[in-house]
Amino acid sequence: MEQKLDSDVTDAIEDAEAQLPTESAILSDPNQDPRFIIQRKRLYTIVLSLCLCLFLSTLESTVIGTALVAITNDLQGFNISSWIVTSYLLTYTGFLTALAKLSDTFGRRNVMCLCIIIFIIFSIACGVAETMLQLIVFRAFQGIGGGGMYTMAFVIIPELVPPSKYAAYSGLIAGVAALSSLLGPIFGGIISNRGNWEWIFLFNAPNGTVTLILFYFALPPAFPYNMEDANAPVNLHLAQKVRRIDYVGLLLILASSFLLVTAIQEGGIAYPWDSGVILSLLILSISCTAGLVCWGWSFTRRSTTAQEPVLPWTIVSDRYALGLLLVCFFTGLGFITCVIILPQHFQIVFQDSPARAGFRLLAMTLVVPLGSGAAGLALQNLHTPALYVFLTGFAFIILGTGLSTVVKNVADGFPTHEYGFQVTMGFGFGINLAAAVMAAPLAFRPQHLAVGMGTSNQFRVLGGSIGVAICANILNDHLANRLRGLLSPDQIRALLASAQTLAFISPDLRQAVRDTFAESFVMQMQVILGLSCAGLLATLLMIERQPRYQHYVFNRQNRGIGRYGMLLDR
Template sequence: MLATFLVNIEVSIVGTSLVTIANSLHRFSETSWIVTGYLVTYTGFMIIWSKLSDIVGRKVVFITTMALFVIFSGGCGASQTMTQLIINRVFQGVGAAGTYSLAVVILFEMVPPSKYAAYSGASVAVVSAANALGPIVGGLINEDSSWRWVFLFIVPFGALAIGFMFIAFPAKRPNKNKESVSGVLNWTSLGRLDFIGAALLLLASILLVTALLEASIRFGWNAGGTIALLALSACSWVGFLVWERFVTRWQNPGPIFPWTSFSNTTMTFMVGVPFNALIVNLPQRFQALDDKTALCAGLWLLPYTVVSPV
């Protein structure tokens, strides 16, 4: 629960703090990369970490990803330039992907099916509290302290979560199918991981994001670079879908995007897109255009963060 809370509150805290960070590092045009770089790797590595935990065990992978999340959170707080911050955020997203996905998997493997409803409610409550408190916490940090504590506060709490996991969770716990994990990485076990799908997803996402973020700032929409990025991204998306269809139907080594996911994609898209757009864009507007403080921007965001779980 603590790991889930930290990963979810971090996104909304950073959204409220972007203007302060940009003013400190003097690179406002690149602030979108602070969020987008994180989300690209977060999305691309989530399934890979989950599949890897089926091979070497939940405990090892969770501690590894949580350690990455904590280390690069500290790196974000220590960054002296916008480029350093963006690079640390990218690797922070790699760790956050495994931390959140495995926290959810482990939660439902530890409880019997009869208690799924109760623990689902508790999990949703934790995420809701993180989303609601994040903008306010971010505003308070920027009001009374340095923006660096937006990232540094994760370090002690993340270390605490790693300690709890190290002490309390058994290393050889069976997975959800009651199969003992091998704990060994070899060519056979690695063949169960959809590396091609993950690479195509990351490539397609990065190319698309780069085109959309940089076209209006550096390249221009009619520039050859923008057109090339969009064309390559489109080819990568097509290749990703074709590959996932092939893997799901014929090989099934554990596709990163099972074809059956299309039955749930619409609702996920409708929830995810407005959530990230509002959490990131509204606080920037409140501060940059309406001349409000970071704390006020967080308070103005409360009607959305409180009601959105409902």
């Protein structure tokens, strides 16, 4: 009976799909779908501006690492220098989902332009800061703009391009994000070596201004709606927009993110993990997260409400969507952590300059776009279920990180076979990063796609923050145990803040430091290996009797008809 029902549903779907207009027909008929009427030159301009937004915001999260020594030498305040990084991550992470949701109310263009303006203004403020405290505060506001630019790029792409091109553009933005993560430490090292760390921030002003102009004039004001659509955000009165905001949800999601990121950044470094401060932060974060989920569920019990929940219950309760979010979490954990610890490993253990360490990292980051292209080919052209693509990506990540755990030799110089390990894991990261973006329309309903993309980004960045914190604690504990009595606590903290501090350590101690860092790196990669295996297991949440295919997104988005949509309705 069940087989007969599935057969009847399949036949009905095929009949319905046969009556649907083709993509070429929609492209020639502007009334069919407003997303597909953007002219080619304008489309390319929008995509260019989105890539620039993504590049600038991601670059700013990694560029500061190799410039901390130059900044602290100039502004002093080494004891709070870590907050230059932490303050940016706090707001960058906390506002990813919130700004994506607000764009549903106030419009994509308005929110993105506001984020770019905030990013430009506070980048300039960072560049002219005269004290460490000023720089930390300005970096926090800069993170709001950077986080908004990052998440809005991923929100707009699925609504901008036709389904047949979605894989290619998703791979493009995933590659841009990977490239900017790589170039950050290189730029930071080159600029700080010249003694002009201010240009790390001032560099964003002209580039951000160009990006703002391109984006504002290229993207239609009501995007992704028609101007005549009464539901378009630009056509709503301000009072209507204000009533749609979920203030409680915004407060809970910001509080949970801020508290969690603060705990994982300070735990084990500024405070012991079992201290009252860290435990309080973690408990409060968990409580706010639970409150956010319950608050989203409460909207399902209301018959009518003008508000729209920041985190809809359908995202939390859907097993497939939850699996996708966990894939984003564990992939971001591995990728962002490797981008941070590998250059540090190269600089300390093999005594590379920041620029040379960045070039060594090219072995991993340059194959990320190749992995993204392979994911697009599998999902879009071969109609492979996203589950199988993610399993393949994690297989490469596990293989690459597993092989990296055997790298122990220091005296013989840099082992060339480590390039092969980086290529392997980089290919896996590329597959998962792009597939997560391309699979979002399969996991989230069209009306929740923006907040779903924002939540995916938040999980990805949170995973990276947690991974970096775990590895920093491993390194900190190992250095403290092995180098106790050889280096002072201030010297150890300086090494953790910047690898350039090694030059100020006496030559007879440098070898001991290099050996200790090499041992710590193996331990760090073992942790990433174990967490990547956990990510592979989490992917199994996406197992379905009838897998969802990228092939059906086009019909689901444009007509609400298609295999996935009818199965959900049934």
